[in-house]
Amino acid sequence: MTTETQADLSAEMATIAQDYTASVAAGAPVETRPRLDYPPYRSSILRHPTKSLHHADPEEVELWAPAFGPTDVDPLEADLTIQHGGEPIGERMVVTGRVLDGEGRPVRHQLVELWQANAAGRYVHKRDQHPAPVDPHFTGAGRCLTDGDGWYRFTTIKPGPYPWRNHRNAWRPAHLHFSLFGTEFTQRLVTQMYFPGDPLFDLDPIYQSIVDPAARDRLVATYDHTVTTHEWATGYRWDIVLTGSHRTVRESDVEHL
Amino acid sequence: MTSAAPTPGQTVGPFFHYALPYAGDRDLVPPGAPGAIRLHGRVTDGAGAPVPDALLEIWQADPSGAVPRAEGSLRRDGFTFTGFGRASTDRRGAYSFSTLTPGPTRPGAAPFFAVTVFARGQLDRLLTRAYLPAGSPGVDEQTLDADRLLASLPAERRSTLVATADGRGYVFDVRLQGDDETVFLAFDGRGASAGGD
Numbered sequence: 001m002t003t004e005t006q007a008d009l010s011a012e013m014a015t016i017a018q019d020y021t022a023s024v025a026a027g028a029p030v031e032t033r034p035r036l037d038y039p040p041y042r043s044s045i046l047r048h049p050t051k052s053l054h055h056a057d058p059e060e061v062e063l064w065a066p067a068f069g070p071t072d073v074d075p076l077e078a079d080l081t082i083q084h085g086g087e088p089i090g091e092r093m094v095v096t097g098r099v100l101d102g103e104g105r106p107v108r109h110q111l112v113e114l115w116q117a118n119a120a121g122r123y124v125h126k127r128d129q130h131p132a133p134v135d136p137h138f139t140g141a142g143r144c145l146t147d148g149d150g151w152y153r154f155t156t157i158k159p160g161p162y163p164w165r166n167h168r169n170a171w172r173p174a175h176l177h178f179s180l181f182g183t184e185f186t187q188r189l190v191t192q193m194y195f196p197g198d199p200l201f202d203l204d205p206i207y208q209s210i211v212d213p214a215a216r217d218r219l220v221a222t223y224d225h226t227v228t229t230h231e232w233a234t235g236y237r238w239d240i241v242l243t244g245s246h247r248t249v250r251e252s253d254v255e256h257l
Numbered sequence: 258m259t260s261a262a263p264t265p266g267q268t269v270g271p272f273f274h275y276a277l278p279y280a281g282d283r284d285l286v287p288p289g290a291p292g293a294i295r296l297h298g299r300v301t302d303g304a305g306a307p308v309p310d311a312l313l314e315i316w317q318a319d320p321s322g323a324v325p326r327a328e329g330s331l332r333r334d335g336f337t338f339t340g341f342g343r344a345s346t347d348r349r350g351a352y353s354f355s356t357l358t359p360g361p362t363r364p365g366a367a368p369f370f371a372v373t374v375f376a377r378g379q380l381d382r383l384l385t386r387a388y389l390p391a392g393s394p395g396v397d398e399q400t401l402d403a404d405r406l407l408a409s410l411p412a413e414r415r416s417t418l419v420a421t422a423d424g425r426g427y428v429f430d431v432r433l434q435g436d437d438e439t440v441f442l443a444f445d446g447r448g449a450s451a452g453g454d
Contacts, residue, residue, distance in 0.1 A: 033265050034380040041268075043378030046303035047433045051414075053443035056386075056406045060362035061318050062371050062444065066341035069328030104261050111331075115276030125272040141276035143331075177270060179277060185316045186444040188373050190382055192267040209380050210265045218264050243263040245444040 004167040006203055012040045013208045020211040031212045040205035042166050058245045062185045068111040068145060078144035080114070080156040081137075088138035090119025090157035092233040095193070095221065098150040101182060102243040106150025113179035114154055116140045121162030121174075130162050155233065161200055173200040173207060178240070186244035193238050194220045266381035271310055273375075274345060278312075281333045283344035285315075285356040292320065294426035296370060296387065297353035300346050302378075303434030307350025311376035313431070314343045315354055315387075318368065320394075322360035358394055367396065367404040369418075374431055374441075383441040387429040388419045406442075414440050 016038075024030060036048040081088050095114075099107040117123050117140060120132035124139050138157060146152050161174045175192040182188070194207065201207055201216075210216040218241075227235025269277075286293045296315065300308040317340050318324050325340035333339070344352040359368040369386040388407065391398045401407050407415050417439045420427035432438045 032263050034267060036380050036383075038380055041378070041380065044268075044380055045378075046306070047308065047376060047378035048380070049383070049438055049441050050303075050434055051438060051440075054406075054410070054440050056442040056444055058444050059366070059369075061316060061324050061340075061359075061369075064324050064326075066316055066330055066339060067326055067328045068330065071329050071334075072331035100261055102261055102263065113276060115273060117272075123272040124275050128272060139275065177267075177273065177276070179269075185371050185373075186384065188314070188382055188384070189264065189266055190269050190375055191264060192270075206268060206380070209267075215262070215265050218262060219267070240264045241261040243445060 006167060006169050009040050009167050009170075009205060010203060013205060016040070017208070017211060030215070031210070032215050034209040035211060038205065038209035041209055044209075058184065058186055063245070065110065065181045065183055065185050065187065068181070069109065070145070073111065073143045073145050075144070077142050078152075078154050080140060080142040080154065083139055084137045086137040088118065088135050088157045090135075090138075090160075092155070093158050094153065094155050094227050094229065094233050094235045095176065095238060096151065096153040096227055096235070097221075097238040097240060099146050099152060099180060099182075099240045099242065100150055101187070102241060106148075107146055107180075107182050107242060108148055108150055110146050110181045110183070111179075112144050112146060112152045114142045114156070114176055116156065116176045117159040117162055117174075119157050119160050121160030132160070132162070158195070158234075161198075166205060171200055171203070173198040173204050180240060180242060182242035182244055184244040187242040189240070189242055191240075192219060195236070196220055196223060268377060268380050269312060269375040269382075271377040273312060277343065278345050279331055279343075283342050283352070283354045284333070285340065285342045285354060286338060287335055288355040290355075292357050293355050294358055295353060296356055296420070296427050296429060297351065298428050298430040299350045300352065300374070300376065300431045301350055301433065305435070307346070307348070308376050308433065309346055309348045309350055311346040311350070311352070311374060311379075311431075312343065313346070313352050313375075314341070314373040315356070316341050316371045316373075317356065317359040318362050320357050320360045322362045322366075322368070324362065358389065361395060365400065365403065367400045367407065368393070370429075372429070372431075374433075376433070379433065384444070385431070385439055385441050386418055387427070389427065390419050390422055392422060410440060413437075
């Protein structure tokens with residue numbers, strides 16, 4: 001068990017952030033993805049490639065994504081609150097947004113998968129040992145297809161933050177895990193959506209592995225009162241942009257890993 | 258042209274197992290079906306230790322080289338080849354797919370499985386390819402030598418992208434780190450200038 005403190009980790013993260021700010025000020029490109037090599041996330045130390053990603057031109061198969069459709073996903077799978085015969089505990093919420101490509105075009109009829117902890121910060125997963133209650137009415141997994149304009153929509157319960165073992169007193173900000181497919185296989189994305197104003201952001205090495213503040217902010221949903229429904233659920237809006245090989249590459253997209 | 262800023266990735270984390278795996282995920286065709294082959298291997302970390310909480314996806318052409326357009330990867334009917342599969346690793350870091358041999362998508366092209374790798378501790382998804390080795394249907398050394406990606410790699414790195422035949426199919430190991438680490442790919446023009454830092 002680690003004896004490293006949050007202060008130790010926070011100091012490491014602050015150094016990386018300062019180095020990044022200085023390098024951008026000196027003309028280095030803005031980074032748009034998490035660093036694969038981000039030592040404050042201890043599990044990444046032996047699991048990040050040490051060699052740079054190799055540029056490849058996509059071949060025919062990579063220029064297409066697998067097709068998903070109504071035979072794959074039941075519309076009821078988008079409601080995580082009705083799967084187990086009773087109302088789950090917690091803040092009911094609707095999360096919705098558009099899936100777009102790098103040119104702003106909607107990603108239509110593609111699969112969106114969602115998984116998350118319950119309101120107490122506990123996953124159904126058997127390896128989750130956090131001694132918070134399991135909710136018998138909540139599994140925390142759902143799916144939907146985007147519609148003809150690229151919209152997805154889930155009804156679920158706001159997850160709680162939870163502890164993990166990266167360092168002593170490490171807590172993850174509340175988040176939803178998202179898995180997305182674009183129109184090309186090169187657009188495949190797994191990411192996490194966070195909630196605005198979370199006090200744990202600055203302390204979390206997974207969130208901070210995206211060293212650019214503007215890029216990081218793109219993982220934070222917006223509370224949207226037009227999505228909130230009367231006497232039923234709060235609403236959050238989160239748009240997702242998938243980029244593959246077709247878009248115009250800008251200087252600001254060049255990154256160092 | 259307008260251009261939207263990309264949404265960054267994040268690690269798949271340790272708790273995806275009750276959400277992403279599904280019945281039949283790794284069986285693009287039923288094991289034992291006519292033409293079925295096995296694509297399998299292990300995922301290892303920088304210490305050579307197995308990665309028991311990784312998830313691989315494959316996406317491929319059918320044996321004729323056609324890219325599938327059929328839905329049904331999540332609810333397989335047992336007859337439609339969708340070209341997509343997903344497999345989580347076991348305690349030994351091993352994964353396995355039952356599938357068909359991909360064909361060349363154009364005459365002379367080297368056939369491969371497109372592969373996506375996710376794992377706890379891996380901060381973003383990784384993309385790679387598992388090429389069929391020489392001696393596979395329609396593949397010889399010249400086919401592989403003519404492939405643009407393989408030709409651009411030094412021999413020792415190139416070998417990490419070529420599966421080996423094992424009698425029932427192919428073995429493709431994924432090494433996340435180290436001297437023999439798998440070549441991972443960037444498709445958006447960023448990789449070539451990314452440097453080794």
